Amino acid sequence: MSLKWYIITRILLAVPMFFILLFMIFLVMRILPGDPVLAMLGGKAPMSVIEAKRHELGYDKPLLNQFGDYLLDIIKGDLGRSALTKRPIADEIADKLPATIELTIFGFIVALVIGIFWGAEATKRHGGVLDITGRVYAIFIYSIPVFWLGMLFQWFFGVKLKWLPIAGRISPLLRPDKITGMYLFDSLFTWNMPALKDASLHIILPSLALGLIISSVFLRMVRGNMVLMLSQDFVKAARARGIKENSVIYRHALKNAFVPIMTVMGLQLAALMAGAVLTETTFSWPGIGSYLVEKIRYRDFPAIQGTIAVYAIIVVAISIIVDIINALVDPRVRY
């Protein structure tokens, strides 16, 4: 199969996956014994008000019709309107999404660097210092809630040392002109140095907290896959040819361990997004995570559903991208 056809079939296969995901989430949210309208209005509203609100939001229709409406909103592309602000939910999310992407990218980079290098170096000597500390680190950091680590950073670097800002994305007056909505890139494109510096300082703590937490999984995974690879014959052959150990580790073993690592990392992006919700809340980072939490506080259920749909789109998109990259790196995957 050519690469082009592989990509096309993969995307076509993702469509049913997306709808099943949406249906499942919709079902779970509705099948459980909660009532969004009651939650929205509180327990003391008169029956007539509750009925009217239920009708306004379409919650009095049969479940399947409601799901149909939900899908229609998604296909139309506006995701419906917020019950609170009455703006199209898609617009509101589009304002917030770049912040989340920016945070996720830098968190991912932190996790990737720690995971790959520490994981690969740890396999050089079984039971060596890096190996043991790596394992202890992975278990310890896995047990730390990301928001607690974030608060610790805020307290230490923000309150005690006063080195770094502890909330928001940028100082209010420095916001760069909007191109992508990601401040670091925008300020770089427009060569806006004060904004670049300020945005960089703001992103350090949140991305470090998020990245460190996720790095434990990466570290374990890289280490596990590398150990498997290093027991293979081609590694023995490379060593027998007198190739330097560094080169054996990074150019032979790591390259071949890449496909399983990529796949699991793709799955970890889901965990990264969940962690981003907590990180954003901790650092008042105005992304879709904070948006979701804010909407929950105001019981704006159309907006909550819309945000969940966006997460579903992201999950499906990531799985497609991971598969395509795998197919690019390893031609065997295509067949």
Next chain:
Amino acid sequence: MQEWSLSYRLGKGLRRLFRDKSGVMAFVGFAILLTYLIMAIFAPYLAPYDPVRRSGKAFSAPSKEHWFGTTNLGYDVLSRIIYGAKIALKIAFLAVAVAAAIGIPLGLISGYVGGAFDRILSMFMDAIYSFPGLILAIAIAAVLGPGVINVALSIAVIYAPTYFRVIRNQVASLKDQLFVEAARAMGARNFSILGRYILPNVLPSVIVVLSMNLADAIMTEAGLSFLGLGISPPTPDWGYDLSNGQRFLLLNYWWMILFPGLAIITIVLGFSLFSEGLNEFLNPNVGETRR
């Protein structure tokens, strides 16, 4: 020493336990968990103060009277942590029990029956599994509202697919094994094949998943209550206490965030160590590959 004496057997068992790192890990984890369990059960006797009553000046730093300081309302932080173990463990156990009660039977049936039923159910379970767990739990908790049962339910939904997948895959490969065929040839009914021949074979892996899930459930519960979706205040809850402490972070009241956080970390660490040790103990051949 005589081989059948109790002390000899006990010593042998212990030696076996401590022969390698996994045993030590499981033991340390178990000790931590036991501590927290005792804390949760005997909270009224162990806690120096009532966790929801003013017991001293607000924001007093750690001292002899208040080992871990007091909160903005003058509550004793240590007492709140001790009582908080109760909520954390209650929700975690409840959530994992519900998740297992949904996931295990469905996995058994799905793997055993196979065919279209299996494929459709697996598809749905995979859909939930691929979605970021905490975000799904947030959405469900938002619909259900606060409360122990509701929080446990929202956590249970996201972990049920884990049990389903583990069980289903094992059952699918076990059902064609010789011993199952032999049971069938002897006229055993499907129900007893599942319950008496297949279930005992898949249980060891379930136990490991259970203890790992308890760690994740505590983490998720802390996250939910940090976001204000957990138990209603002033019930002592570590996640809520952390979000409360963050409001006063700028004023340098570090004890309000340090100690509840350490409580979460140690209990999660206990469960992870325990499950990891248990994993190598129960399933020695599926553990990490050794060079």
